[in-house]
Amino acid sequence: MPQLVQPHPVEPSSALLEGLNPRQREAVLYRGPALLIVAGAGSGKTSVLTRRIASLLETREAWPSQILAITFTNKAAGEMRERVRGIVGHASDGMWISTFHSACVRILRREAEVFGYASGFTIYDSGDSRALLKRLVKQYEADVMGLSVANVAARISKLKNELVDAETFSRQVNPSDPKDALFLTIFREYSRALQSANAFDFDDLIAQTVYLFRAFPHVAEPYRRRFRHILVDEYQDTNHAQYALIRELTKPVAELPGASLTVVGDSDQSIYAFRGADIRNIVEFEQDYRDATVVLLEQNYRSTQTILDAANAVIANNFDRVAKNLFTDTGAGAKIVGFTGYSGHDEAQFVADEIERLHRDGLDYREVAVFYRTNAQTRALEEILIRSAVPYRILGGTKFYERAEIKDAMAYLIAVANPADALAMRRILNSPKRGIGQVTETQLAGYAERNGITFREALRHAGEQGFGPKVAKAITGLSDLLDEATAMTAPPSPDAAPIPVFDVLALLMQKSGYVDALRASRDPQDEARLENIEELLAVTKEFQKNDPDGLLIDFLTETALVAAADELDDSSGTVSLMTLHTAKGLEFRAVFLTGIEEDLLPHRMSANEPGGPSEERRLFYVGITRAKERLYLSLAMTRNSYGETSVSAPSRFLAEIPAELIEWRQSPGMTGPGAGGRVAGSLSWSGGAAGAAPGQAKPKTEWPNRVTGKVRDNGELELAPGDRIRHDDFGEGRVQAITGSAAKRIAEVQFDTAGRKRLLVKVAPIVKL
DNA sequence: GTGAAGGGGCTTTTT
């Protein structure tokens, strides 16, 4: 064991402290049992955290293996690791920098056997949990009692985040309430099913690690000894289970004091109460950890004063907070631009046009982001951005790993890695179609249960269950294929290189007939599905490239834990679209906050929740403070939801921003008949959505979802400068120039009334005249 | 057991 505490730490090199203000410097240098860094938005906390870690290493106060740093996303973890490495080089190897979930998986994979799990356990995402719960809800006819899959799932998740398991819950619940009794039954069955499938759901990853540490101190002890410095970022968004995990890890062991704990957070940016985040963790930090020191970082190095003024003014309306005021010395900067569209599409068009203008002025697309409250808002934005030929990327929403064909392919891999996982087995049982239906599946499950074997084992005994020859052969064929793949993943000698995941997946997809079935299909969507399978194969290739020794189980872990923000690719040169939640922790030179309307932000669903409106305000605050130079606030008078158009009202939050900070290109008061009213005062549209505003007569354009990949296709439409065209929305215009080639050909068109636009020739709703 | 057609219900945010 290396020396644990140096009485007189060596002064860190001056390069490490360079450019830090006194507060930041203190946050880097302070040494003690507990440190809370209250870091306002943009106050350089990432820099402080990295330098704090680097200084611990540089002065030899800590070995890399003694450091555990928790970040909010895998991407943030990767960046922090790189930055520390940039300062101290390979002296940083061996640190644990990861998310709560990744760190817990790492611990659980090592220790699973201690409490009845196997190391190859599956991680169930929310879709898997719901699939499991669906069967239970149906089985117990719980829906007639008003227990839907969604609310059972939410309730179980909440309980697990509070470290309440089914047995603990059974002691709290009133057994004479039939609804609660039924819920308890389902909770129990769900937990049992997870355990027998050798699986953890997302919430288990944290909660079970805590149970493990509490039940088996000898398991916890090596971790308590090992991690002498624990740092947690975004502490305001930790839930009770995560809090408890940190408490467990910082407990003293025998002669050793507890690990030194550093947490960084900002209660104004707490936006995850809905998933159990407890702001008290940060507010009561000083009571929890005696001798804690607090450092406050208020100077902002990100945004202009105008943006900060808006942010400060908005957040000041939350009454239950410690006053904090962000400031900068970089100057006022540009005014915030406001825009009110007639419809969501009109709003989106403003966004697209403005992005193009910024781009012409030299701003790279990757410096621009568009935020929204709900994923549903992407549709209109996407349609317009495609048409306007603005390159964009949606973070989160795409859900590659949630697509049926990807889930199928992953289920094949899971069936190999974790034969106990009946959910994965059932999923692949009849995809591709093998003539194994519901009846056969139920029979197999029954056989497994009667004989006390797994579902996977039952497949091996297909011959003994009275199936027809075709069905029996199909089952045996699948079973043999899985055996073949399993043999690949278990190399003959321990030091032989593992067979790449790519080969395993390729074998499974081919020999199962999965790809052949897609190829043979006449469903046009299957072509896209086939491409997705190929995309997944490419992902496995990439995985092996980055991690040549990576095993199948590592691949499954990595893909199970990708967060939306992990998809951000700084080199892509595209505009980033994401929800306000995903935006936390990021920054962009130009930011568009869209849909700033009542019922959307604050969201209608938040109104009845305690603390709901305040949390929505923090969400708005988080969005505003992502912007470095330019901030746009936009909204629409009408919005489509459920295929119906409804009228919307400006968000109350708009009125909280001092009027002189916003320059309205088109204010809410200017849009309706009888325009001229002020934004802030009355919060309704004067005259509603009536009146034939130009934006509203738009013809409907069909934009099928991305699975089909089938958008409008003009084929090889020939266009040359000088040609006249007609556009569905913009009317007639003249082509000014053509750039790009093939599918990326872009036409610059001067429209007679709609101004100048860039259009993707292949997909724009245009005809040549 | 499979596929097409029609009806009901739903969306806040995420690891």
Added chain:
DNA sequence: GCCCCTTCAC
């Protein structure tokens, strides 16, 4: 508007 589930015909 779309997804998922049920129903019905083969």
